[in-house]
Amino acid sequence: MAxxxxxxxINAVAKALALPVEEAWRPAVRANLEVSLRLARLVDEFPLPDETEPASVYTA
Structure with a gap:
């Protein structure tokens, strides 16, 4: 058990995706996940006023 x-x-996602994760890769996978979560936390904690509108979507 981890x-x-x-x-x-990591174990659950690897199992769900049937994606083998070698033991040698685990520290790098964990480090990348930690960075991604830290960046997501910054975005999530950024205060926006209630009047904020979503950006327009332009297509060509």
Missing amino acids: AEPLDDY
Whole structure:
């Protein structure tokens, strides 16, 4: 059993996607996931006023 929640998450996602994750890759996978979560937290915590509108979508 994995000791850390991120390790549990990596195991669950790898199993769900039938994606083999070699033991040698795990530190790099974990490091990338930690960076992604840290950046997502910054976006999530950025305060927006209630009047904020979504950006327009332009298509060619």
